[in-house]
Amino acid sequence: MRMENNVQDKIAAAASTDQAATVADKINLEGASKTFHMRGQVIRALQAIDLSVRREEFVALVGPSGCGKSTILNLVAGLLPPSAGTVLYDGRPVRDLNRRVGYMTQKDTLLPWRRAADNIRVALELRCRPTSHSEADEKVARMMELVGLKGFENHYPSELSGGMRKRTLLARTLIYEPETLLMDEPFGALDAQLKLIMLDQLQALTQQRRITVLFVTHDLGEAITLADRVVVFSARPGRIRAIRNIDLPRPRDVFRIRFTDVFARYHEELWDVLKDEVTKGTDI
Ligand SMILES: Nc1ncnc2c1ncn2[C@@H]1O[C@H](COP(=O)(O)OP(=O)(O)OP(=O)(O)O)[C@@H](O)[C@H]1O
Ligand SMILES: [Mg+2]
Incomplete structure (x- = not known):
């Protein structure tokens, strides 16, 4: 009986911890x-x-x-x-x-001397956790595809449209995998x-990745x-x-x-x- 109570207490405690975590x-x-x-x-x-x-x-x-x-x-x-x-x-x-947090600031902070892919890669270079070259290449490529920039890896910011620049910034923010x-x-x-296309992509991404x-x-x-x-x-x-x-x-x-x-x-x-x-x- 006592043991049953114990188990029930534990289940109740686990449930309340779970609830605390979700809310x-x-x-x-x-x-x-x-x-x-x-x-x-x-x-x-x-x-x-x-x-x-x-x-x-x-x-x-x-x-x-x-x-x-x-x-x-x-x-x-x-x-x-x-x-x-x-x-x-x-x-x-x-x-x-x-x-x-990943922060996409109000200002366009792309580095004009870096190509699109290298602008995205900069986020990995600045990160505390080291990323190998091949891992970085693969992550950048995946991210460029995700935001619809495949094929524009070697374009400098001045060679991108306004929307592409925004997508490059979004990719640079997302590559951190921020929660x-x-x-x-x-x-x-x-x-x-x-704008509508970008809103659609953002909705899908944030839902898929459960981002706040x-x-x-x-x-x-x-x-x-x-x-x-x-x-x-x-x-x-x-x-x-x-x-x-x-x-x-x-x-x-x-x-x-x-x-x-x-x-x-x-x-x-x-x-x-x-x-x-x-x-x-x-x-x-
Ligand atoms: N670093 C700063 N030093 C001094 N004043 C600042 C600084 N940052 C913001 N302010 C001032 O604080 C107020 C709020 O600025 P903020 O940039 O947060 O407004 P906002 O709501 O984002 O405006 P907007 O819609 O134009 O971007 C403004 O009066 C601004 O001049
Ligand atoms: Mg502002």
């Missing part, structure tokens, strides 16, 4: 704020933010220019410390460069058709198309104005979803919040 948050911002001091000026970029991102969740951040979206990604990547509050990753404070992707307006400059994503965009439609939750920020100093669950089944048809009624309803509801903020002044 655990990947990222937590707890009262995290950021103020910059530069040349005698004080810029409050972010008010105290409370935001959690669950494991394998896709969260989109939208808000007016300068409201602190990139700053949030920089906090999670460990590139900046918060001025107050805490940023946790897997339950632990981010104190240094967060090597568990979390931070993406800062990754497809902002692309034409509408190419924190995705910054100016495009509300893009946010609704991809995200499990959309977070709308106020004008600077940014604070969270609204968080909306997007209950659309997956995989989503990124090419057609915007023509559905349910999409239109999400769009209208979120745009009502966002438009108030984008029309506000941006005085310091």
Whole structure:
């Protein structure tokens, strides 16, 4: 009897540990704020933010220019410390460069003197864990194929289209095999058709590889198309104005979803919040 109880306790404990592991948050911002001091000026970029991102969740951040979206990604990547509050990753404070995340920054950071394949390879060269030449060759080739760049290995960035450059950057970020992707307006400059193709590829990749994503965009439609939750920020100093669950089944048809009624309803509801903020002044 006693032994049975023991077994049951163990099963219960294992179940609760399992549950804890599946529901655990990947990222937590707890009262995290950021103020910059530069040349005698004080810029409050972010008010105290409370935001959690669950494991394998896709969260989109939208808000007016300068409201602190990139700053949030920089906090999670460990590139900046918060001025107050805490940023946790897997339950632990981010104190240094967060090597568990892949970060596709807002700027195009391709190295102009390196061919596409070598731009992707640079991620492996910078990695702490050594990668043999043949392993690196194979990984780069696989990644180029995955993002549809096969045949463009020897092109320099200046010889690639805007979309190809973005795909090279995406491949460079993915080759780390990050469990979390931070993406800062990754497809902002692309034409509408190419953007949809990229969104489709991103959805497939992140689902296949069960990646957690924190995705910054100016495009509300893009946010609704991809995200499990959309977070709308106020004008600077940014604070969270609204968080909306997007209950659309997956995989989503990124090419057609915007023509559905349910999409239109999400769009209208979120745009009502966002438009108030984008029309506000941006005085310091
Ligand atoms: N390293 C920095 N030093 C000083 N000020 C900064 C720094 N980084 C950001 N800021 C300021 O913080 C505010 C928020 O910047 P951030 O780049 O996070 O905005 P954003 O929401 O990403 O804007 P956008 O949509 O235009 O990219 C801005 O006023 C910006 O000037
Ligand atoms: Mg930004």
